[in-house]
Amino acid sequence: MSDFNTLELITDNRGFATLWLSREAKNNAFNAEMIRELIIALDQVQGDPSLRFLVLRGRGKHFSAGADLAWMQQSAELDYHTNLDDARELAELMYNLAKLKIPTLAVVQGAAYGGALGLISCCDMAIGADDAQFCLSEVRIGLAPAVISPFVVQAIGERAARRYALTAERFGGPRARELGLLAESYPAGELELQVGLWVTNLLQNSPAAMRASKDLLREVGNGALTPALRRYCENAIARIRVSAEGQEGLRAFLQKRAPSWQAQEPRS
Structure with missing residues (x-):
């Protein structure tokens, strides 16, 4: 720094x-x-x-x-x-x-x-x-x-x-x-x-999902519905579902455990 x-x-x-x-x-x-x-x-x-x-x-x-x-x-x-x-x-x-x-x-x-x-x-x-x-x-x-x-x-x-x-x-x-x-x-x-x-x-949230959500909301803007925006949103959820953190989050939810970004969080 x-x-x-x-x-x-x-x-x-x-x-x-x-x-x-x-x-x-x-x-x-x-x-x-x-x-x-x-x-x-x-x-x-x-x-x-x-x-x-x-x-x-x-x-x-x-x-x-x-x-x-x-x-x-x-x-x-x-x-x-x-x-x-x-x-x-x-x-x-x-x-x-x-x-x-x-x-x-x-x-x-x-x-x-x-x-x-x-x-x-x-x-x-x-x-x-x-x-x-x-x-x-x-x-x-x-x-x-x-x-x-x-x-x-x-x-x-x-x-x-x-x-x-x-x-x-x-x-x-x-x-x-x-x-x-x-x-x-x-x-x-x-x-x-x-x-x-x-x-x-x-700190409880998936870092990758927060970044993806910020990108998504920037693209959505005021929410005006267009065919292009619909395609963007469809692709966005597909991408995050197959991502490493998306897969880990879904597995953790189904297995009733903390996801890795919480479990590996350093303790003070």
């Missing part, structure tokens, strides 16, 4: 990784270095076949305050083409996170502003504290949530995205759960316990 200045990438011997945003003194705000390091870290995760899933977290009091204002001030002094390059780098990060082959779980505490909502929206699932604060804050400083907007719309829907992008209202964990941005919202004191339960649950 690479050494990072703004991140920590920690691999658990049970078969998952935690990617920590680690600019605690800056409330984990993005700058060009963090964006580049996130891209590198995700590439490392993508290339590690031993990983079952990824947990995305922020060190300290806040998940992420969004863009670093000092970095944004520097960007404002640059020309259009340089700003376009910065936008393309941020887009690469968001698209790479959204397309990661393994499941992703964001864990949110404190502030999650601006581009931080993009990271959360790009993850397959997210949980957070009841007292977390979410905000699409860009219009307050004369900007727009441009690069992250497709992912935010997918996460909370077009109507809600219009409201929060145009008003820059803050909302808490329970509202984020109502909108679908969070799968669940918990009292702050219970969040660590719940992270452990989510991890334990994900």
